[in-house]
Amino acid sequence: MTKKSTKSTAKAAAPAPAEVSKMNKTQLVEQVAEQTNLTKKQADEAISAMLDIVVGALKEGKNVGLPGLGTLSVKETAARTGVKPGTTEKIQIPAGKKVAFKVATTLKGTL
Template identity: 35%
Template sequence: MAMNRSELEAAVAKKTENSQTAVKAVLDAVFDVFVEQISQGEKVSIPGWLAVERTERAARTGRNPQTGETIQIPAGHSVKLTAGSKLKAAVSGK
């Protein structure tokens, strides 16, 4: 079962004894900063927890699944999220 955003906000509000509205505002600000930095090509790193960065994706040849026709897919960008050591340890139980 996945935790959605409102459940995350409620859980953080309970842990920090803040209102869910305050937590929502902080999360909105965090995600805004992520978007600003990553769209400029900057990496956002929270040591031990995670790193988020923009990656380059080369142009490539693909296929239209309906017609089988070969198409050219232009170069572009993607986002890479890397788990840090604390997050990896929490998942592995170490």
């Protein structure tokens, strides 16, 4: 009787991907209402007003600092040549703008 070498063919278990969850506006409104003793309607109006102000400031090209969270800013993108998906046709992508977010160091340290 000969002994066969048994190599472990089991691969190291890869960690399961973290379940991605998302907080929607309704859930945000509920939590703000609970923590501030505002009604849900008042909390919704306050959050909507804040978001309108942030969007307005970004449209004007201003940076928006959110203490403890980070900074939103508008960045210019350069015109460039790209390739059309599914074909090899080269296309010209025009210059534009994008919103960038830089995480606050205090938040980065706690994640």
